[in-house]
Amino acid sequence: MDKQQLIDNIRRKQTFLCVGLDTDIRKIPQHLLAEEDPVFAFNRAVIDATAPYCIAYKPNLAFYECLGVKGWQALEKTVRYIRDRYPDQFIIADAKRGDIGNTSAMYARSFFEDLKVDAVTVAPYMGEDSVTPFLTHDGTWAILLALTSNKGSRDFQLEEDAQGERLFEKVLRKSQAWADNGRMMYVVGATQGRMFEDIRRIAPRHFLLVPGVGAQGGSLEEVCRYGMTPECGLIVNSSRAIIYAGQGRDFAEAARQAAQEVQQQMAAQLKAIFQP
């Protein structure tokens, strides 16, 4: 999916919500455990309920890998289901990969050619040749970790060099030489508040994938105030607060309500940039 299609979807659906499919088999409703593939059954129900209110889905690979072969099957089925049923959804493999060039190229093939997702999250620590293999497939994206939502983001990402440039700023600056804003996005945690101003000084037009709204405590309003661009420029992810909104047989309806609530808040924010 290219940048203009993404912007069009956001404008049309009045939402920039990404639903994080962090599906933990120990947390899904009991009655689903009788299904042949409980994780996929859960995902399918959540997707059908939330699709009108979001423009993206983000399965976190950890939650599938931990189930081995079965998890990988559930992931493949989930991606194929979204692709076939909701072709306007942007699919992000939250994998945080990054390795030497020939290995990153294997990952890129795996995610873009076999699994057929639109984007993969990538860790920047190993530098240019670990990232560029994710930038060579048409219509797909690398989403580079810049400033993450967790406490540990302070350990290295905020460290300043002799010129006062912080590591996440260096990542933003250097990586812009590797691809333009039609191929690369950045992960910036919703918990980072006013740091979005600093991000926008360096990357004024890039889309940002923003985790951390909901269970992690980030504020949607603050993210929009400091991070929104005239093209929106934000994909805000919520995982647990939506997919586990309900615990019983009505879990999908609860997820629908939670997603719709966020969509309405987002529609209000979008008034600032898009005419209705």
Next chain:
Amino acid sequence: MDKQQLIDNIRRKQTFLCVGLDTDIRKIPQHLLAEEDPVFAFNRAVIDATAPYCIAYKPNLAFYECLGVKGWQALEKTVRYIRDRYPDQFIIADAKRGDIGNTSAMYARSFFEDLKVDAVTVAPYMGEDSVTPFLTHDGTWAILLALTSNKGSRDFQLEEDAQGERLFEKVLRKSQAWADNGRMMYVVGATQGRMFEDIRRIAPRHFLLVPGVGAQGGSLEEVCRYGMTPECGLIVNSSRAIIYAGQGRDFAEAARQAAQEVQQQMAAQLKAIFQP
């Protein structure tokens, strides 16, 4: 496996070679493609041939993930085969994972409890809470990326802060507060030459996992000169130069010869620290 067992294996077998199972289905001998599981068939033959000459195996997850469900099955069979047949081998999942705490915990469970490897490679960018979940399983290890073997290692890892501390040095220093050298190792590329001296100033007793000898051009002698400790402290990986030493039906014999050659070079290096 604990540190003393690892050192005992190195001393007994006179080798600190790790064979990297970067098994690319497009590069394995043609005749194996008729097998039900060509990747596993290749790995099993390579393992049987090389086990006397190495103390560790390191499957790189990218090469298995790119085959989807089949790749994951081949990986599980490979790890189980090593575990059952060669219980003294140290098994490293080269995964370069690292995510927010609850997600890293999922990865750690996946690798240590389900796949049952001894160690996982972890990327440090997201800081302490992304790494510590890999440090809580008894007898298992996190191997943190410090100074990698690729060209891109210069992009961020060598950047200095205002006090002149480089990022990889900061990773080495800060991470030592998270676990001792019986739980954590570091990745340092063989291509880094005399930088091993700088590494040893900060981490004098940690084991280092050293990729980059062979196809990537690193020198074993240099690595030993600047990186070896009285306990050896090195696990040197070679992937392509061993597993693709031969291309035909005699591939396993070629791998055996290549591994044995490296083992003999290593035995010569070990004379400096272990009495025969």
